[in-house]
Amino acid sequence: MEPPHSVSFNPKGSMMSVMSNPTNIFWHESTVGKTERQNLINQQGCVVWITGLSGSGKSTLACSLNRELHSRGKLSYVLDGDNVRHGLNKNLGFSPEDRTENIRRVGEVAKLFADAGLICIASLISPYRKDRDACRAMLTDANFIEVFMNMSLEVCERRDPKGLYKLARAGKIKGFTGIDDPYEPPLNCEIMIEEKDGVCPTPCDMAGQVVSYLDENGFLHA
Ligand SMILES: Nc1ncnc2c1ncn2[C@@H]1O[C@H](COP(=O)(O)OS(=O)(=O)O)[C@@H](OP(=O)(O)O)[C@H]1O
Numbered sequence: 001m002e003p004p005h006s007v008s009f010n011p012k013g014s015m016m017s018v019m020s021n022p023t024n025i026f027w028h029e030s031t032v033g034k035t036e037r038q039n040l041i042n043q044q045g046c047v048v049w050i051t052g053l054s055g056s057g058k059s060t061l062a063c064s065l066n067r068e069l070h071s072r073g074k075l076s077y078v079l080d081g082d083n084v085r086h087g088l089n090k091n092l093g094f095s096p097e098d099r100t101e102n103i104r105r106v107g108e109v110a111k112l113f114a115d116a117g118l119i120c121i122a123s124l125i126s127p128y129r130k131d132r133d134a135c136r137a138m139l140t141d142a143n144f145i146e147v148f149m150n151m152s153l154e155v156c157e158r159r160d161p162k163g164l165y166k167l168a169r170a171g172k173i174k175g176f177t178g179i180d181d182p183y184e185p186p187l188n189c190e191i192m193i194e195e196k197d198g199v200c201p202t203p204c205d206m207a208g209q210v211v212s213y214l215d216e217n218g219f220l221h222a
């Protein structure tokens with residue numbers, strides 16, 4: 001694994017400073033490498049990054065994909081925006097800065113899971129292109145698989161399972177993605193999920209589309 005830029009700690013363990021060129025800390029290489037871990041579980045670690053509007057079906061796809069991979073004997077783990085915001089990112093809101101930090105942290109965790117050999121499924125709105133691209137840059141390009149839930153705002157708003165669009169339209173939530181905060185669609189995603197003839201693919205079909213990609217690109221074998 002590549003040594004990243006890092007945080008410096010004093011001998012008592014408290015944080016001293018954050019810097020891009022750390023001093024006095026050293027990368028410690030493990031004696032067991034990624035290839036050995038992957039051979040053990042016969043798969044290639046990667047990140048499947050699912051992006052799209054609230055209500056576009058990110059969590060539904062993440063769950064369905066996770067289940068399908070599990071049934072094929074493949075190890076995967078879901079990092080869902082809503083869930084991660086209950087723990088690791090509970091101190092973050094929805095300002096542009098907080099969203100960027102939310103995505104950065106999840107990107108770093110996803111990178112660790114991929115290094116462990118897992119197929120890490122990250123499902124977050126991740127509305128800003130530069131933040132998603134920064135996560136892509138944390139991995140070798142092929143190991144970051146961006147899945148765009150290309151559902152119209154109309155579809156998402158019609159679904160509105162949590163009633164958040166209604167609140168946003170009523171002005172009771174400020175800065176809601178797609179209403180008064182931007183969503184920047186990917187320019188070069190690996191996979192696009194979209195309606196055909198006005199019909200949305202089923203969760204099973206959406207997962208199938210991603211599994212086919214993983215299979216064709218060698219991720220389901222070491
Ligand atoms: N202002 C605003 N904008 C968008 N979404 C909001 C907002 N406030 C709360 N929520 C709820 O938070 C969920 C999105 O969290 P994420 O971590 O995926 O968002 S982000 O990637 O940091 O933009 C999102 O969940 P999903 O509907 O599953 O996408 C919403 O339920």
Ligand SMILES: Nc1ncnc2c1ncn2[C@@H]1O[C@H](COP(=O)(O)OP(=O)(O)O)[C@@H](O)[C@H]1O
Nearest residue numbers: 054055056057058059060159161200201202203
């Ligand atoms: N492919 C689909 N077909 C029909 N309904 C769907 C589909 N995917 C998601 N839904 C429904 O749309 C709503 C939002 O889905 P969800 O996965 O929670 O979206 P997100 O995680 O992007 O907010 C849920 O009620 C879900 O059951």
